[in-house]
Amino acid sequence: GGGKLIPLNGVMGKITAEELDQSIGGKGIVHHTQPSSVSITQVCETGEVYQLDEIKKISNIAHKHNLNMHMDGARFANALVSLDVSPAEMTWKSGIDVLSFGATKNGCLAAEAIIFFKKELVGDIAFLMKRSGHLLSKMRFVSAQLDAYVTNDVWLRNAKHANKMGKKLSDGLSKHNDIEISYPTEANEVFAKFPREKIEHLNSEGYKMNEEELDGKSVRLVAAWNTKDSDVDELLNTIKAN
């Protein structure tokens, strides 16, 4: 224990290279928390996707200050197909040093991988995993999923479908004058401000809607690899019927 998170304000949920640059300080001074790493979440918490040039600018600032650059890729595949770039382009070619490669939100069961693009950063990770209880018994069966996941484009097809369903949902919602899309829908997450009566109507129809997820104002709707067209239609029709 003992690491400290320094949150940045960011713009639309994404941090900027400029704000990052101004926030790094105190290096080598014992009275200050020591900066160690910069972490961005791709897709980020508002459903926005970092563009390649944004990642590069942020990585450059991190490396200028001798910090390591981490990408939290819980929705890595969704970002990848949204940008239509290669995994290499979105990671090490843009300055990412370490990637949390998430698969659990895109069809796997409890399967994630930590990928180091610089061998010298691996350090004691295997022992840290063991000590924190993250080296599971029979882990090979969990890991085997990743093999299938990246074979025959399963992961990309899953993500494309999820993003498509997200887009369909976002488009459908934006036709309502009293519903406001909070952030541009760039992947499979849709944030929208609903009038209270619509939320109550949906909840009375069996949905579970609330505005507490992000900024206290928006409802968060997430399409997944297994969301069906009819699921989206049904939700949109229920809204229309109100």
Add this chain to the structure above:
Amino acid sequence: GGGKLIPLNGVMGKITAEELDQSIGGKGIVHHTQPSSVSITQVCETGEVYQLDEIKKISNIAHKHNLNMHMDGARFANALVSLDVSPAEMTWKSGIDVLSFGATKNGCLAAEAIIFFKKELVGDIAFLMKRSGHLLSKMRFVSAQLDAYVTNDVWLRNAKHANKMGKKLSDGLSKHNDIEISYPTEANEVFAKFPREKIEHLNSEGYKMNEEELDGKSVRLVAAWNTKDSDVDELLNTIKAN
């Protein structure tokens, strides 16, 4: 961090109530590590199974000193069918306060549960799980396995089969004069001392045998829910052929 494990010598891999009683001390003295809990592993690390009266005696000592009694049940089902008792008898009726209910070694994927038999011990466990990264995304899919696991005796049938295969293996090995069963085979684990030439022969035939698992002298062989009769036969035949 900061907990300290106090190992006991035990007998055949199982701790005894007497040794436990003598080892607890320093309570309330600031210069001493404070005793908090007693933990036993069922099936234990030598493949032995704690008998109900042994569990009760140990629990009594723990409770006499106001310590909590924990059972590490990574092989809970194997112990249960070995003793042929009910889950209640092997746990709270014998003084167990908290159980780690393992399913991963008996057919599930990354599925374990922590069961508190005393509500007042639950404390902040949900937050501790979250903080240590053990509250997984989509955890409901992992947890769903446990529902199937305890339905229609799947878990007991799996464990019975594994124990049966362990017994078959142990019986087969004990027919060799130069192989010594290190501990009585009470569940699905078999520990045996092999002559070096037999180990080398097996390794040359594609097995991976070593004596480093436990006491530096015994080979550890584990039968599982999916071990086939023919798997055991094949191993025994390979040994005979040497």
Add this chain to the structure above:
Amino acid sequence: GGGKLIPLNGVMGKITAEELDQSIGGKGIVHHTQPSSVSITQVCETGEVYQLDEIKKISNIAHKHNLNMHMDGARFANALVSLDVSPAEMTWKSGIDVLSFGATKNGCLAAEAIIFFKKELVGDIAFLMKRSGHLLSKMRFVSAQLDAYVTNDVWLRNAKHANKMGKKLSDGLSKHNDIEISYPTEANEVFAKFPREKIEHLNSEGYKMNEEELDGKSVRLVAAWNTKDSDVDELLNTIKAN
């Protein structure tokens, strides 16, 4: 490890009850950091002193949310004589539950005490101190200082003198049109914005002035129990001579 600090913006270095009230949330929700305690620093980091009614309002909010109220009293005595109230009034009578009673900045050597105004909060503090290496060998000799410290008003006289020297320094500085006092001087700390040439002049005369302590703009000057009138005069004269 694992505690997380949630910083508030505050006004002039002091947090407000209103901002505090709005910032507490997520209690009982496993995905959120759990609020536990509110801590204020008296004298605070800008040299301002919390007034009794401010402490009471903040404590009320903390207690409304079932949080404990802590006062970091590294400069406790300086605040006390500044407010001219009793220790009881500035602590438990204003809702403080736990006090870090500092003496090191007011004449003692490595001597601090943690004072619990509610016995039920003491918990395992003695063991936590031991574990973190804060139970010193021969600690009775360190602690003995506190006995002398609070006898015959030593602590109050020391603090009064330090505050008086701080006031004298602040008054002297404020006579210069190009020096701006950043915060009202309420105890023994003076924060002031100096023109660059004055800083360089002082540094050339053997002082060590920088603007990095607080907000990157102000120099921080601290008078202590052993600061002499002549020390302040000398500094002020050096500034005038520039």
Add this chain to the structure above:
Amino acid sequence: GGGKLIPLNGVMGKITAEELDQSIGGKGIVHHTQPSSVSITQVCETGEVYQLDEIKKISNIAHKHNLNMHMDGARFANALVSLDVSPAEMTWKSGIDVLSFGATKNGCLAAEAIIFFKKELVGDIAFLMKRSGHLLSKMRFVSAQLDAYVTNDVWLRNAKHANKMGKKLSDGLSKHNDIEISYPTEANEVFAKFPREKIEHLNSEGYKMNEEELDGKSVRLVAAWNTKDSDVDELLNTIKAN
């Protein structure tokens, strides 16, 4: 948190190179606690002093396994004058990499230093001290003691006197047939087995004697830099009077 202490049995309170060599294992295997450092206490917990050749043998084993060698020198000066060697001989010339240089038990107030004999081991120690609350405010006043401590042989004279008083006490006790010196008295600590009636007599005379300090059988008596000849005489006379 997370470090794990592996205790060794030792002989008369001192670990041996042979036992150490046999106890180090599992390096690089993720399922095993990773060996990192060997620590010896000089003077050790039974009042015995490690001889130079013992330190060298232990250090050699530590370094053979790529472990760092630490000396807990809470009673460093007492050991030094007991062996009549130089600080260099008892530390880096005997393979010690890091020394905890204690002064608190020999006349200082809360003053200890960590001395690295290999610069590459310093690492983040300054930040670790800060984070754990061991970078004190006004620490320069605490540290200043060490300057005086090692000047004009103050530390050696203090230690010589303490050891001399320990020897006098040990010699006096050993004249009683019913008192058994538990370990050879090599520095300022005396461990002795007293008959119960003698303990009770001493306690009735205002001493505080118990047998709980070490092995549950011996009383622990410690002479210090400020123990007077008359203090020892008084204790011995009280024992005789029984």
